[in-house]
Amino acid sequence: MPIKRKPHLSATFALLPTWFVAVVVFIGTMAWSIRLSFTNSTLFPSSTYVGFTQYVKLFYSAKWLASLQNVLIFGVLYVAGCLLLGFLLAAALDRKIRFESAFRTIFLYPYAMSFVVTGLIWQWMLNPTLGIQASVRSLGWETFVLDWVVNRDMAIYALVLAGVWQGAGLVMVIALAGMRGIEAEQWKAARIDGIPVWRIYVSIILPQLGPALAAAGMLLAMGVIKTYDIVVAMTNGGPGNSTEVPAKFIMDNLFGRQNLGLATAGATVLVLGVITAVAPFRYAIYMRNRAKGAA
Amino acid sequence: MKSMMKLLLTGAVFAGMFAPALADDKPTIEIMSSWTSGGEAAALDIIKTEFEKRGGVWKDSSIAGFGAADAAFQNRIVAGDPPGAKQGVIGLAAADFVGQGLFNPIDDVAAAGKWADALPKSIYDLISYDGKVYLAPTGAHGESWLFYSKEAFARAGIVEEPKTWDEFFAGLDKLKAAGIVPVAWGGQPWQQTKVFNMILLSQVGIDGFLKIYVDKDKSEASIEGIKKTLDIFGKLRGYVDDGAAGRNWNDATAMLITAKAGVQFMGDWAKGEFTVAGKEAGKDYGCMIVPESPGMVYIADSLWFPKTGDAGADKAQKLLAEVVMDPAIQVEFSLKKGSVPMRADVDKSKLDVCAQKGLELMTADNVVPDQAILLTPQQVGLLDDFVDEYWSGGSNDMASAAENFFAIFE
């Protein structure tokens, strides 16, 4: 239980700058966006209100709808891919292997690369005329095809591949730390019962890593909604709408297309969507923690 | 409230880490541009050198990519701290800034330099708003060009420039058979839209083109023109290489320079890349207006002059406007950039064969403006979306696509 309530002036004072940011910057910006989304603002804010016109336009826009679908596919596969590969790598590294720290560094270093660099390099590697495909073909396998970035149906998976390459190491580190925290007795007991190693990882260790993996997933998910750099560097939203994402849609309309009203409508829909998706989840955690605290 | 915010914000950061730009009595200007490719930068350098020779101080803020440069520029405007000059096209993108009173007119420079006489009337009208001149035109670009590698054509056994689209596609087949990439395609929406427009002009003619984009005319004839355009446009899909998606225009031009590819549809700025690589028009590469086209689509570049509230910068803006419109500079700039000088009264003898052809079409008024001049930035964006969707969607349903085309004007 917290230290008994008395007005803690210092604590309150220490949080003032953060309050300021939260209220003025975050809420203020949101309020500003919501207001503008009901106007016909183009290059600069206007105060001519047009009701829900921008929202109607938004949901008639094939690009916007595609961007929502894409960010959903990308988000799910990217987070799941990072979690799965990260967990597998951690489990492998946990098997008392040689050169563990070298492997660990290799798996983690992409996390130091920016999404721009990640996008550029994978764009290059997956470009059929320059990258892996061209190289394999020149070795004699003439029909080899790896054209994900330029293939409308596969481009989104190219983004996932690059994203997983960049983010899996973080999950690996977190999972590995969790595995190292598991009591030796649990291992012994399980081994005595003759449970195969892979079963131990799946049914004994995985559940215990749940909270840590959830936190890692949360860290990754916070990035998903803002996905922008990697798309611009890798595919610029193409071919067609196949890798368009909401953050890019908003950015394009905000500046190049001089369409502030539509951009703010998009942002509003996005944020409200995320909050409705996340709020019940956070509320459940909050209630769980409260229940724990009371017990 | 404002002063409280000021207090809090400055308090949160250690202050005193920045100094204001040094004040100088020379006219100093910061120029923001996204001309970063070889020919573009060389052309900008012509203006810079002359500007400095006349006593100006040039601060270069180059930002690659029109999107990034636009974002940076608009934010500087919002902050009330714009650069002294910005490179931008003549067209509706500038209109809102002028309408909001954010740009400085350069009327006195224009009057002193007799711009009204030197420039074609259509251009002079486009750089003027409410009777005042605001933009300094640097050059016009023809956008209906088809460049081809002479080496690639020779290897494929093509001896004559194709006169019709049928001949053209026959030529592409020959290139393909010779193991050459027929079309060096830049798979970015803005490039694809330019190809769409040059084909459109070849199918509907100058009046038809203006009817569609100016009058938003949705008649049978217009729809039929769009359909025919989409047919030719769609056929091109079969002649591009796998790496086309997302390719930059200058990378596509490089494919012609190295004779890896046969032809490229592009504006005449591609010549700048050939020039930088030491290739000569008419000798190493050829240029022609696309088949069956009665004229040329053009776009015009200019410098914009935002209000900075600084008298020194105002002076520099005027000096820069003078430099840009200097007849000799107009020619020099065009040679590097690949454009056509804006002034009608310049020495044309130095221009290459392609620029001569372009200038001929301009003076005969056989030109139509690019969509950036005719449409709002929103509509330009929607047009890009439309063309890109058709190109990469792989659909050949021209009837329903033609129907969708007109939705961009709504």
Next chain:
Amino acid sequence: MARLHPNGPRPTQITAGRIGLYAFLFIAALFFLLPLYTMVVTSLKTMSEIRLGQIFSLPQTLDFSAWATAWSGACMGTTCVGIRTGFWNSVAITVPSVALSVFVGAVNGYALSLWRPRWANVLFGLLMAGGLIPYQIFLYPMVRAMANVSLYNSLAGIILVHVIFGLPLVTLLFRNYFVSVPEELCKAARVDGAGFWRIFFEIMLPIAVPMVVVVSMLQFTGIWNDFLLGLVFAGRDNLPMTVQLNNIVNTTMGERNYNVNMAATILTAIVPLAIYFLSGRWFVRGIAAGAVKG
């Protein structure tokens, strides 16, 4: 305390399972290393060799000229000075931003979890919501506000922007860390008469060192790698390396100089890479010490 190494001796038998395990690890290592390998070998080739189109082949001779060009000669528009100025700009932006945001994050996490002042949960919720908003939408109003307090286009301005946008993440991490610190520690100190700040500096901050390492590395990477905020807020005298990288990559002289582009890319990424290579162990240790929990 979590162990950094598995306990017990390494198995000596070679079984099919072990071979499979190593095979998996080596294939994974190949996947992770391939892009870096490609960048490095490309940066060491001459353009004539790159034109052959064998991106995975080793360079015939080591040619470091692309590195020199990228560092001090590559062109962006009309100026050809490479990315070295951007390097120092990035340092000047990143170091204070990281220091400040780690400090603010630690104070926030400490205050929110151990003191729980009024409305703490509301504040935390607001921060989390803020963390989910795509930051493009902040640009416009932020630019206005920064201009009003004359911080726009300044080093102080861009630092402040980074601290603000880092707040949700750093607060989340520190709060989760301090939540697991035994309440008694704080109580006992208060009985001894220690105040908010003394407890923070003398007890909590030292305990939180592993977390400080983790958050510093995450923030360092994020801020060093930022492009958009630097482009918009830093001003032309403080443009970070990433903006210059973008300029170089998009500047062509008749032909795309892949070797220079790759060298510039590696140079841009080299500082965060070095930090991960050199102090990756501390990062792992910090996380093992409970840095990231649900």
